[in-house]
Amino acid sequence: MLSTRFFKLSAAISSLLMLSLLFALLSAFTSVSAHATESLERPDLSSFAAQQYATGPHIEVFLLHSKTTLVPGENIELGVLFMPEAQWHTYWRNPGDSGEAPTIKWQVEQALSFGDIQWPLPKAIPIAHLVNYGYEGANLLMVEVDIPEVIDRSMLNDKQELKITADVSWLVCKEDCIPGWATLSMHLPVAQSSEPSVHSELFEKTKTLLPSSQIKSGLFEITDNAVVFEVNGLSEQQWKLFPFRSDLVNHASTQNLIYSEDATRIIVPRSDYFNGKAQSLGWLMSDGKQGFYVNGVINAGAASDEAEASALSASQVLVFMLMAFAGGLILNLMPCVLPILSIKAMALHSTQQGLSHKLAYLFGVLFCFNLFAAIIVILQQSGQQVGWGFHMQEPAVVVVLAFLFTLIALVLLDALAVSSRLSNVGSSLVSGDSPGAHFATGTLAVIVASPCTAPFMAAALGVALVSEPYITFVLFNALAIGFALPLTLLFLSKKAMSYLPKPGPWMETFKHALAFPMFATVAWLCWVFAGQMGAQAQFALLLALILFCMFIWLLGRSSSGLGKTVNSAGVLASIALPIWLSVTGTLAVSNGAASANSALPFVEFNQNTLKQLRDDNQVVVVNMTADWCITCKVNEQVAFSSDEVRAALKQNNVNYMVGDWTNKNDEILQYLSQYERAGVPLYVIYAGNKNKQVLPQILTPNTVINAIKQAKEDL
Amino acid sequence: MSIRTSMKQSFKTLVGVLAFTLAASVSAKVEVDAPAPGFTLTNSMGESVSLSDFQGQYVILEWTNHLCPYVKKHYDSDNMQMLQRKYTEQDVVWLSIISSAEGKQGYVSADEANELTTSRNAVPTHVLFDTSGVVGKQYSAKTTPHMYIIDPAGELKYAGGIDSIKSANPADIPKADNYVDMGMSSLLSGGEVEKKLTPPYGCSIKYQS
Numbered sequence: 001m002l003s004t005r006f007f008k009l010s011a012a013i014s015s016l017l018m019l020s021l022l023f024a025l026l027s028a029f030t031s032v033s034a035h036a037t038e039s040l041e042r043p044d045l046s047s048f049a050a051q052q053y054a055t056g057p058h059i060e061v062f063l064l065h066s067k068t069t070l071v072p073g074e075n076i077e078l079g080v081l082f083m084p085e086a087q088w089h090t091y092w093r094n095p096g097d098s099g100e101a102p103t104i105k106w107q108v109e110q111a112l113s114f115g116d117i118q119w120p121l122p123k124a125i126p127i128a129h130l131v132n133y134g135y136e137g138a139n140l141l142m143v144e145v146d147i148p149e150v151i152d153r154s155m156l157n158d159k160q161e162l163k164i165t166a167d168v169s170w171l172v173c174k175e176d177c178i179p180g181w182a183t184l185s186m187h188l189p190v191a192q193s194s195e196p197s198v199h200s201e202l203f204e205k206t207k208t209l210l211p212s213s214q215i216k217s218g219l220f221e222i223t224d225n226a227v228v229f230e231v232n233g234l235s236e237q238q239w240k241l242f243p244f245r246s247d248l249v250n251h252a253s254t255q256n257l258i259y260s261e262d263a264t265r266i267i268v269p270r271s272d273y274f275n276g277k278a279q280s281l282g283w284l285m286s287d288g289k290q291g292f293y294v295n296g297v298i299n300a301g302a303a304s305d306e307a308e309a310s311a312l313s314a315s316q317v318l319v320f321m322l323m324a325f326a327g328g329l330i331l332n333l334m335p336c337v338l339p340i341l342s343i344k345a346m347a348l349h350s351t352q353q354g355l356s357h358k359l360a361y362l363f364g365v366l367f368c369f370n371l372f373a374a375i376i377v378i379l380q381q382s383g384q385q386v387g388w389g390f391h392m393q394e395p396a397v398v399v400v401l402a403f404l405f406t407l408i409a410l411v412l413l414d415a416l417a418v419s420s421r422l423s424n425v426g427s428s429l430v431s432g433d434s435p436g437a438h439f440a441t442g443t444l445a446v447i448v449a450s451p452c453t454a455p456f457m458a459a460a461l462g463v464a465l466v467s468e469p470y471i472t473f474v475l476f477n478a479l480a481i482g483f484a485l486p487l488t489l490l491f492l493s494k495k496a497m498s499y500l501p502k503p504g505p506w507m508e509t510f511k512h513a514l515a516f517p518m519f520a521t522v523a524w525l526c527w528v529f530a531g532q533m534g535a536q537a538q539f540a541l542l543l544a545l546i547l548f549c550m551f552i553w554l555l556g557r558s559s560s561g562l563g564k565t566v567n568s569a570g571v572l573a574s575i576a577l578p579i580w581l582s583v584t585g586t587l588a589v590s591n592g593a594a595s596a597n598s599a600l601p602f603v604e605f606n607q608n609t610l611k612q613l614r615d616d617n618q619v620v621v622v623n624m625t626a627d628w629c630i631t632c633k634v635n636e637q638v639a640f641s642s643d644e645v646r647a648a649l650k651q652n653n654v655n656y657m658v659g660d661w662t663n664k665n666d667e668i669l670q671y672l673s674q675y676e677r678a679g680v681p682l683y684v685i686y687a688g689n690k691n692k693q694v695l696p697q698i699l700t701p702n703t704v705i706n707a708i709k710q711a712k713e714d715l
Numbered sequence: 716m717s718i719r720t721s722m723k724q725s726f727k728t729l730v731g732v733l734a735f736t737l738a739a740s741v742s743a744k745v746e747v748d749a750p751a752p753g754f755t756l757t758n759s760m761g762e763s764v765s766l767s768d769f770q771g772q773y774v775i776l777e778w779t780n781h782l783c784p785y786v787k788k789h790y791d792s793d794n795m796q797m798l799q800r801k802y803t804e805q806d807v808v809w810l811s812i813i814s815s816a817e818g819k820q821g822y823v824s825a826d827e828a829n830e831l832t833t834s835r836n837a838v839p840t841h842v843l844f845d846t847s848g849v850v851g852k853q854y855s856a857k858t859t860p861h862m863y864i865i866d867p868a869g870e871l872k873y874a875g876g877i878d879s880i881k882s883a884n885p886a887d888i889p890k891a892d893n894y895v896d897m898g899m900s901s902l903l904s905g906g907e908v909e910k911k912l913t914p915p916y917g918c919s920i921k922y923q924s
Contacts, residue, residue, distance in 0.1 A: 173918075
């Protein structure tokens, strides 16, 4: 009886896991479904009390609620609906060049907590020489409101209703603008249950017009005349960037979008009113139907007017630590990690051991995360930009992980013969009960978690990866502690243990069911591998994985010493083959287009060579670049890859000299400081010793060609 | 170092390059601490007035449109007139400039302009007409109000909003930092302007095109 119930439970849990994985996959492959863009309908006035409604010149304003009543402990959406006349508009949070965002101040004599305004996707509205961001036609600005468990009844009226007041201000514009103010209020009954209100449909429609709840992280660089933004994971569509700050970019200018495989880069001319100082920026990417908010941090080491260290305040560090901690907690639930940890939890029997025994798992996790942090810091010091999961860019690592996950799945399925040594290793890794085994589980858990990212983690790690090394360590440790907490609590506390279901035959079934999320992870790893190495190499990897399973099976069945040796060799060979393939690149499909720079003959930057070339009356084009510099990438994609520029650079007596500042060095720093720059890109064209031109930081093919032409004439 | 190589590869593999054209910026760039663009305009008395007439004096430029709610905010509250009185008394030149094209909001005849000055108790040194919008665009003036301070050497010292709170509500005036007042007092006491460029706010200027 008990066992069947637990079987059902475990089956349900594993199918939930598979479902969540499927959803994750689906959302990775398909973009958010297109939104309905139908306009909001004007509410029927007869359903309104007079105070709930106001009119101003060219606009009507309504105070709306999504549910009929306020239920203690639940939430409700409230909103202000703006209905301007045809051709008149209201504004987004950043109104653009002129105009003003609407404001809503809520007043209520109860501890209701009002969220921020959820702004629907705005439109860029050109007004003569300016551009405004806002809404033509009706739009509902809604907020989510949490209702406390306990409502102070003395503040309600005779009908048990609570009065909610909103002080609203707005600006409605065509070409001329008219500001307006109104104090709107309504009485909502407090009750134990509620139904959708007559206006709930307006709220539902508005929700389809909001940006995605998924917040992306991005980077930006500030150049002399533009701001360059970079966002990963955008499909190739006509995106438009809407900055939160109104003084950042020239709103009326064309935004240039450059798509490449790894990122989308957006170049927008800088606003005259931007002082060039920003460590972090928020913006919205919208294609009119769907949108994403982006949290951007400045690209460390890149060109900026002032090379200020990106120092985080103590409170910011604390917030990011909390985010990392929460991310670590949630990471426990990810499909790659949960099976291993559940087995571990199930296998816990006694809590009589010493403290070091109990904390061995925590130490394993801390050790592994600190190792990750150390590798990242070391790579950063050598000038590389790496992130969480950076090792996934290495096909050999992907192969090893695929075998590891297959092995874990086989262990979970009890497919390893009990007597075999592999089985012992496998099961003690996961369910052994010695300090060493706990430490190993901790390490293993971090390794299997490394391909996954949990909510909150991305932002915190994004900061960790661009900050001072000690902040990187602080954030990784916060993440580690969050990650280790659930299982460590089980180790430490009998009370927590008592919440676990009692052991029984159901555990076997549960364990078997957990093998499937593991297999799903293997499928994903194979897909990643295919992206790196091509379909042929992926086929080889799949065959090797099957051979690996077969040899393990044979190993369990062989009784003779020879058979064991042969089959062990088979296991090792099946792992070695795809690693060899990925290290040597055999079967790998070349990614087509060769890089612009590698095909262009260039001279490595060197002060002496430069001096010599100038003394020889040569034209020298100096390009100071770095692998991590977004603006440099944009220029290489746009200007230096054009045929005309390449032809111009290949002319006689034109020399193309490239300085690579990826691993910062003093010689280049000295050169940069001659031009009062703290970072790259820097482009200088010399006409021997006669003349020199410093090119803008954002190039077009024509800028380069004309500058070379000019230099040749100067000679 | 194959991590690095694979990163390089992914960086350099182009999927597509979309329309890349550097858009010429619509208007000239405002540059503080650089010479202010010179101009000659006709005032509401029909006389010709040039910026160069005021060499050796501080000059404040105010772009205006009497029908704009943001301009009304500062005139109905006497905030703008207060600034005009305070600084013209200290030998500062105050030029109110109207760049509204004929037929557009804020366009007025010379008589109407003089009548507005009287009825609003305003005391600008001159009210100037820039109906073609040439001077407004030279200064990259975007909104009404949009304020500029030029020093006795003819250098632009401030460009931007009148104060720090973007609203049409007169109740916000006492709460806001008045950038023109702060900048001007600092300059007159021999100091530097702390905020030289701020985003202007208000109605868009009703240029001819």
